[in-house]
Amino acid sequence: MTGAPLLAVKGLRTSFRTPNGDFAAVDGVDLSVPRGRTLGIVGESGCGKSVLSLSVMGLVPRPGRVAAGQVLLEGQDLLTLPPAAMRHIRGGEVAMIFQEPMTSLNPVHPIGAQITEAMRAHDPGATDLRARAIAALARVRIPAPERRFDEYPHQLSGGMRQRVMIAMALACAPKLLIADEPTTALDVTVQAQILDLLRDLQAETGMSIILITHDLGVVAEMADEVAVMYAGRVVERAAARDLFEDPQHPYTLGLLGSVPRLDEDRPRLLAIEGTVPPPFALPPGCRFAPRCPFAVAACEAAPPPLREISPGHHVACLRAPVELAA
Template sequence: MTTPLLAVEDLSFRFRGHDQDVVQNLSFALGRNETLCIVGESGCGKSVTALALMGLLPSDAVRFGGGRVTFDGDSYGIEDAGRIASMRGDRMAMIFQEPMTSLNPAFRIGDQIAEAVERHRRCGTEAARARALEMLRRVGIPAPEQRLDEYPHQLSGGMRQRVMIAMALANDPEVLIADEPTTALDVTVQAQILDLIAELQTETGMGTIMITHDLGVVAEIATNVAVMYAGQVVEYGSVQAIFDDPQHPYTIGLMSSVPSLTGPHRRLSTVPGTVPSIGQMPPGCRFSSRCPFAAPICAERPPLAPIGGADHQVACHFAPLETMQERRA
């Protein structure tokens, strides 16, 4: 097995004033030229995990209970703000969910891209501006010389998202975190952006963490998938293993709620209830309050354990679900 580019081990943290973790015992690995998709409903901890990895959670609002990160063989604690800041925007970059609120409305597009280049490449303003223009061309912005001196409000949603990609990739990062980069974009622009990320990934060997709720996107681009629920990874494995043989009731519920373009028309399935708030997490398995198979044993937290091979893990007392009746008996 090759050494992963990025490995996160046992990441846990909570917001101050709460006695339960918002993210609990999160572990995953990412290889070069691989895409890890993190999926789950809103409120499951996907975006806050990304912010923690980028060192963007305010230190006075978060208490870390553990977690180590190994980046290209270099290990450090998740609390090491100085180490993370030195890599942020350089070796590790992030595309945020909503570019209109992530881009500064008071600065020109070119200046915002050039800022990261000047900081990490220690170059002059002219060289940084030239790099910004190069990146705008690379991400397919029309008339890049003109757009360089425009403000975010002058661009369409698709172009603003491309600007965010240009900014994230300006220093050729080894790891890219993309937080729902195609949300609110039409399907044509969505396909263009996903193709662009895949193309750049192939060119540079970059590893990508894609946060999304779109299982169609996951099936198309993922190497591995982590299914998150209420701050915990409940299923983890290769995209083939997850889609061919989902084993956690939550994963099955997510997949059953996706409409099909073929076959007879039928009412979509739903997962009853909502993700519990931080202060109302049930003990043990956090999905037990919504699970159709819940039993007294679910008051104990199930470990994330291998099932059917090394490339598939699930946190459920009844997995494999095919033998659930036997296990209950």
């Protein structure tokens, strides 16, 4: 992974104002995505994964706002761009596949019209939009794309709707694709087909991918690098092989220990004790300390920095690497 990354997120903080005060759903996140590579972001529901992706896209809903940090796309800070310039970036340079295609697609418009709308927005002078949209549907392996062009979302299966979302996202050849839970609610066969499709399209176009999921199996299959988030912060970041072979943060250990494995005979799966702290009552030190079996008094004093413990392997834990590896 040499050269400048396509995307670099530095010190990103996204907060929400509520009657109980402000809280940061994303709190000081640093990430980078090399060209042509896949970054997997994992964590429990509510850890900030989707808010992070919406922050990159400039789509944080009110009363949320990006309070600090930088989102650098090829060196250009997207957070400083005016709305018109960001609309040009969104969909053209950076595209996103949202979690649930049935709620993301407009139910009263044919899917072909929705794909051509995205094309028209970024290329107002284009004339062959129908042919391009049909080609986009064929590219994501939708059968009979000419007929599907005029069909409505409710006429398609869940897997086909997800393929339509991918076709729409790739319609303008983005450099970066953000896939937010792209296989949620799909059966394992369709899930495998979607992942194979994303992998083939990445090889064909050279785009970078941010894959957001809670499914560690999907991450193991797709990602080159993995970032583990907990309570709005990245607690571990490493190459996928290193993270799965040598996890160092107690939270990562807990996540991996909760997944059944065919090569191990365990009477019970590991369960992480306790619950995620509410955003208005976060502990002053390590946010995982109240649930951590390795915690010591120093863990509760101050937030641990995300530090490099081996080449390319970063962990936000005072006990790593010696005690956890022992």
